[in-house]
Amino acid sequence: MEPLNQWLAALLEGNVIFTPQTLGYYWTGLVTTAQLVFLSLLVGLVLAVPLAILRGSKHRWIKLPVYFYTYVFRGTPLLVQLYIIYYGVVFVDGIQQSMFWPILKEAFYPALIAFTLNTAAYTTEIFHGAIKATSRGEIEAARAYGMSQGLTMRRIILPSAFRRALPAYGNEVIFMLHASAIASVVTLMDITGAARFVYARYYAPFEAFIFAALIYLCLTFMILYFFRYLEKRLLAHLKPLNGT
Amino acid sequence: MKKLLTVSLLGLAMAAGNAQARDYDHVRFGVDVPYEPMEYRTPEGELTGFDIELGNALCEEIGVTCEWIEQEWDGIIPGLLSRKYDAIMSSMTINDERRATVLFSDPYITPPSAWFAPEEADIDEPSTENLDGLTIGVQRGTLQDNYVTDHYGDVADISRYSTADDMVLDMEAERLDIVFLDFPVGKSTLLDSEEREYKVVGEMITEPKEYFGDGFGIAFRPRDEALAERFNEALATLKENGTYDEIYQRYFEK
Amino acid sequence: MLDLHGYGPRLLEGAGVTIQLAVLSLALAVLLGLLTASAKMSRNWLLHRTATLYTTLIRGVPDLVLMMLLFFGGQIGLNMITDMLYDRFGVDWYIDLNAFVAGVITIGFIFGAYMGETFRGAFMAVDHGQIEAAKAYGMGSWLVFRRIRFPLMMRHALPGLSNNWMVLLKTTALVSVIGLSDMVRVAAEASRATHEPFTFLVPVAIIYLLIASVSEWLFARLQKRYNIGFGER
Numbered sequence: 001m002e003p004l005n006q007w008l009a010a011l012l013e014g015n016v017i018f019t020p021q022t023l024g025y026y027w028t029g030l031v032t033t034a035q036l037v038f039l040s041l042l043v044g045l046v047l048a049v050p051l052a053i054l055r056g057s058k059h060r061w062i063k064l065p066v067y068f069y070t071y072v073f074r075g076t077p078l079l080v081q082l083y084i085i086y087y088g089v090v091f092v093d094g095i096q097q098s099m100f101w102p103i104l105k106e107a108f109y110p111a112l113i114a115f116t117l118n119t120a121a122y123t124t125e126i127f128h129g130a131i132k133a134t135s136r137g138e139i140e141a142a143r144a145y146g147m148s149q150g151l152t153m154r155r156i157i158l159p160s161a162f163r164r165a166l167p168a169y170g171n172e173v174i175f176m177l178h179a180s181a182i183a184s185v186v187t188l189m190d191i192t193g194a195a196r197f198v199y200a201r202y203y204a205p206f207e208a209f210i211f212a213a214l215i216y217l218c219l220t221f222m223i224l225y226f227f228r229y230l231e232k233r234l235l236a237h238l239k240p241l242n243g244t
Numbered sequence: 245m246k247k248l249l250t251v252s253l254l255g256l257a258m259a260a261g262n263a264q265a266r267d268y269d270h271v272r273f274g275v276d277v278p279y280e281p282m283e284y285r286t287p288e289g290e291l292t293g294f295d296i297e298l299g300n301a302l303c304e305e306i307g308v309t310c311e312w313i314e315q316e317w318d319g320i321i322p323g324l325l326s327r328k329y330d331a332i333m334s335s336m337t338i339n340d341e342r343r344a345t346v347l348f349s350d351p352y353i354t355p356p357s358a359w360f361a362p363e364e365a366d367i368d369e370p371s372t373e374n375l376d377g378l379t380i381g382v383q384r385g386t387l388q389d390n391y392v393t394d395h396y397g398d399v400a401d402i403s404r405y406s407t408a409d410d411m412v413l414d415m416e417a418e419r420l421d422i423v424f425l426d427f428p429v430g431k432s433t434l435l436d437s438e439e440r441e442y443k444v445v446g447e448m449i450t451e452p453k454e455y456f457g458d459g460f461g462i463a464f465r466p467r468d469e470a471l472a473e474r475f476n477e478a479l480a481t482l483k484e485n486g487t488y489d490e491i492y493q494r495y496f497e498k
Numbered sequence: 499m500l501d502l503h504g505y506g507p508r509l510l511e512g513a514g515v516t517i518q519l520a521v522l523s524l525a526l527a528v529l530l531g532l533l534t535a536s537a538k539m540s541r542n543w544l545l546h547r548t549a550t551l552y553t554t555l556i557r558g559v560p561d562l563v564l565m566m567l568l569f570f571g572g573q574i575g576l577n578m579i580t581d582m583l584y585d586r587f588g589v590d591w592y593i594d595l596n597a598f599v600a601g602v603i604t605i606g607f608i609f610g611a612y613m614g615e616t617f618r619g620a621f622m623a624v625d626h627g628q629i630e631a632a633k634a635y636g637m638g639s640w641l642v643f644r645r646i647r648f649p650l651m652m653r654h655a656l657p658g659l660s661n662n663w664m665v666l667l668k669t670t671a672l673v674s675v676i677g678l679s680d681m682v683r684v685a686a687e688a689s690r691a692t693h694e695p696f697t698f699l700v701p702v703a704i705i706y707l708l709i710a711s712v713s714e715w716l717f718a719r720l721q722k723r724y725n726i727g728f729g730e731r
Contacts (some may be wrong), residue, residue, distance in 0.1 A: 022395075075710045076666075076703040083686055084703070090417040105419050107403070174557075176633035181560035185675055187403040187414075192563055197404060200318060200385025200641035201393075203345070205570035213559040213567065220558040316677050319573065326577040327584070411691045 017207050022198050029194035030215060034119035036108070036190065037180050041173060047120040052127035053153065066124065073121035078179050082114040086186045107186045119176050126172060130165035131157055163234050170227030174220055181216075191215050268471055271310045272329035273299055276317045279408060280432040281495045282335040294428075294495040298352060299333045301487055305478040317385065318406070321345060324463060330471070332463040335426060337387050339457035347466045349475045351459030353492075356448035357388055357429040359469075360434045363441035367419065370446045375400045381411045381423040388424045391455040408433065416440060428496065503634065505688040505698065512681030513705055519601050519670045519680065520709075524663060526606025531613020538618050556611035562672050564608060567674045569600040597678035601670070609666050616658035621647070651731040653724040660717040664710055681705065 055066040073081065089095055089104050103109045134157050142152040184193035195212035200206050275295065278284040283293035291312055303310035313329045324332050325347060338348045358368045367374050376399045382389040384404040392402055403420060405411040412433050414420050423430070427448055434442040450456050464472045482488040502509065537549035556564070583589040591713045602690060632646045674683035689695035 021393075065292050070519070072703070072707065075707045077706060078669040079671040079674070080682055080685075080699055080703050080706070083682075084695060084699045087413075087686075087689050087697070090419075091693060091695060107419070146621065178560035181562040182672070182675070187405065189404075192560065192566075193404075195563065196384065196566070199566070199570060200404075201390060203321065205567060205574060209563055209567035209571065213563050216560055216563060217555070217558040230471075318677075320576060321568065322570075322573045326573060326580060409690055413693075 011223045017198060017202050017204050018211075022194075025189065025194040025197055026191065026211065026215065029189055029191040029212075032108075032183070032193075033177070033180055033190040033219075035120060036112060036115060036183060036188075037173075038110055039179050040119055040180075041176055044119035046125055047116070048123035048127055049158070051120065051124040053133060055124055055128045056131055070121040070124050073118050074125065078114065078118050079182050079185065081118060082111060082182060082186060085114045086110040107183075107188045109188060111188055115176065115180065118179070119172065119186045122172050122175075123169065126165050126168045127161060129168075130161035133164060134160055166227065166231055166234060169230075170223065173223050173227070177216070177219055178225065267368055268330065269308050271308050271331060271471070272302060273310060273312050273334075274315045274320055274323050274329040274332045275312050276320055277314050279335055279426075279429055281428055282426075284353065288434040294353070294491065295335060295460075297491045297494070298482075298488070301482055301491065303477055305481055306474050316406075317383070321463070324465060327465075330464070330468070331350045331475075332435070335429075335460050336463055337457040338459060338461040339387060340454065342463070345466075346463040347469065347472055348461035348463055349472050350479060351461050352479055354450070354459030355452045356427045357391075357424060357456060358430055358448050359422055359424050359445040360415075360430045360442050361445050362415075362418075362424040363443050365443075365445075367422065370422075372396065372399055377401075378421040379403055381415060381420040383406060383408055383411060383425075387455050387457065388426075392424050394455075414439075417441075481495045499694070502697065503688065503692050503694075505684065505692075508679075508684050508696065509681055509688070509701070512679055512684035513715060515598070515678065515680045516670050516682075516705075517709070519598065519605070519673065519678075520600045520663075520667050523605035523609065523670070524666060525705070526602060527609035527613045527662070527666065528626060528659075530606060530610025531617050533608060535621060536619035538614065539621065551644040553614055558625070561608055561669050562675065563670055565600070565604045565676055568604045568607075569597065572600060597673060597676050598677065599730030601673040601678055603668055605666060605673075608628055609662055612662050613663075616655050617651070619658070620651045620653075620655035624650045649724060653721075653728070656717060656721045656724060660714070660721075663717075667709060667713070668706065 051066050054062050057063045073215040089110060094099055138156055139152060142156045180190060183190045184196055191212050195208045199208035275283050281293055283295045285291055300310060315323045320332055320334060323329060338351055361367055375396050379401045380392055381403050382392050384406060389404060408429060411423055415423055416439050462475055534549045534552065537545040540546060558601050628646055628650060629642060632642045670680060671682045681702050685698035688698045
């Protein structure tokens with residue numbers, strides 16, 4: 001009888017962990033993660049399109065700085081970039097008195113800046129590859145129609161490059177979601193931050209981290225299916241007509 | 245996984261019966277460094293602090309040799325349970341949550357917790373209205389974390405740190421408005437800091453007991469009752485013969 | 499020049515930890531990757547399903563969360579086993595799941611899933627005619643694997659392998675969060691103590707770039723070697 005009681009007690013004790021309070025933390029964490037990832041991807045995407053075009057420029061002094069930027073941000077760990085930005089800004093002289101401090105003071109914005117610069121670098125390379133892969137024939141045809149270089153880029157090269165970049169970009173989105181887990185290192189309460197809190201308070205590593213893992217898993221699948229749907233719609237013309 | 249573990253735990257509970265305690269002539273202490281002035285390293289790298297000195301004195305009194313093993317706070321109780329060391333002497337507050345997993349000695353010191361803010365900060369009392377909208381720093385998983393989370397979690401932002409060092413740095417960087425710490429630690433890292441001027445906000449806090457417990461104790465594995473008893477006796481002796489006071493003065497009344 | 503405030507030796511030590519960790523995890527990941535690829539291609543239903551579950555789960559969860567789960571949870575799991583040994587047999591034995599071992603296991607385990615995908619694609623790209631020809635020469639299946647299938651597969655696997663290695667190298671930085679003194683942790687600690695983050699973090703970033711550049715060069719040479727006999731590509 002005794003072991004049975006212990007077992008029951010252990011089971012009920014499990015419920016102590018997932019109180020409304022801790023679930024609230026996971027919820028805030030989910031919101032923080034979603035905001036961080038969505039905003040950094042959005043700004044990163046906006047930055048990456050012009051950068052990718054510049055990256056393919058014929059002029060060495062335009063192309064090299066962009067290459068240097070992507071090389072550095074893709075070649076070093078995001079955690080190091082985050083540390084440099086988070087701890088680094090503090091030691092910029094007079095930053096505490098400047099108008100930017102109320103923003104940089106919060107851990108959210110240094111993290112957002114680091115994530116944005118990181119994903120912009122990866123996305124630039126993805127788009128650069130996709131632009132390079134545009135078939136010469138399409139460009140020549142556009143030229144033959146009398147389109148200018150800018151118009152060709154806007155009407156012909158970019159739209160087809162976007163479609164070609166879609167699968168790789170989908171991977172980048174998932175990569176960014178997973179990479180965002182390090183936000184908890186600079187005190188942000190993202191999903192991982194919530195899990196670390198629950199673990200430290202209740203000594204319950206399995207509950208705390210498996211629950212977080214499940215949330216990430218769901219998010220990953222949502223992104224995966226969203227991109228699969230997009231690909232189906234946007235890449236429909238590439239499918240064989242009488243698909244086997 | 246959890247279920248599997250629960251089931252195997254059940255198996256163990258039945259198989260275990262009464263475990264034999266053993267005799268010690270060498271005691272290994274787990275300690276989380278730095279936590280000035282309780283445990284820290286001198287610039288030369290030597291381990292010192294109130295816990296270390298008192299621990300060594302206790303060992304001498306009992307007639308055992310002792311050894312200090314560094315362990316981060318996050319894993320300090322698991323490390324004890326896995327017999328990486330035999331006791332924890334690392335400013336650990338005795339409270340009911342921990343009593344469920346470890347066996348505590350009598351309290352050897354009862355330091356209060358306290359709020360610390362920059363000298364020029366416009367706050368003189370830690371109340372819900374005053375803390376509204378501020379960013380509070382605590383060390384993750386400490387009783388201060390639990391207290392602040394439960395009392396001010398709804399009104400203030402709470403930043404949780406892995407080590408006290410990180411937190412002090414963000415305090416200096418003006419990322420935090422106020423921190424909540426064991427008083428001796430806040431005193432030596434903030435009040436004695438040369439970077440900025442800090443002050444204690446409000447009273448020292450020792451209540452309610454469900455959060456702030458009964459002072460610091462040495463933690464043992466539950467089956468080592470005999471060892472805990474030997475330490476309790478030694479502690480009483482040191483308090484009587486003045487050794488305890490001598491060590492206390494060296495760290496807290498300079 | 500650069501004043502490292504006496505942290506130089508520890509930083510170098512940390513760089514050593516980073517490299518060891520990366521290389522050992524890579525070895526484990528390649529091994530697991532080969533196993534996973536074979537399991538995925540096997541006709542055995544259970545093997546196939548297990549491998550698919552493994553790659554799907556691992557690739558759906560952040561590295562850091564898996565690392566914490568294994569590091570914090572693994573210790574508690576191990577404690578239960580050692581406690582049992584102690585209680586039942588009086589064996590006073592403890593296993594300390596140190597951060598290095600936990601790091602190697604987790605990173606190896608995570609990248610095993612990615613390697614599995616890489617190897618599976620590469621094995622499937624091998625021209626089946628070559629294997630049949632080898633069999634026709636009377637080669638045994640191990641010999642076929644060693645002499646024909648593996649080298650041919652490597653030609654297709656190398657780009658993916660190189661890519662995985664670069665990601666793995668950067669992932670090692672995460673062990674600093676669970677307490678292993680790799681170069682990122684040493685640099686972060688030094689930055690806090692000296693209030694000079696750039697002095698320590700920028701050199702660390704440069705070391706990562708150096709390792710990445712050297713390995714890129716090595717992989718290019720390997721690729722050349724495995725391309726022998728396939729003309730210019």
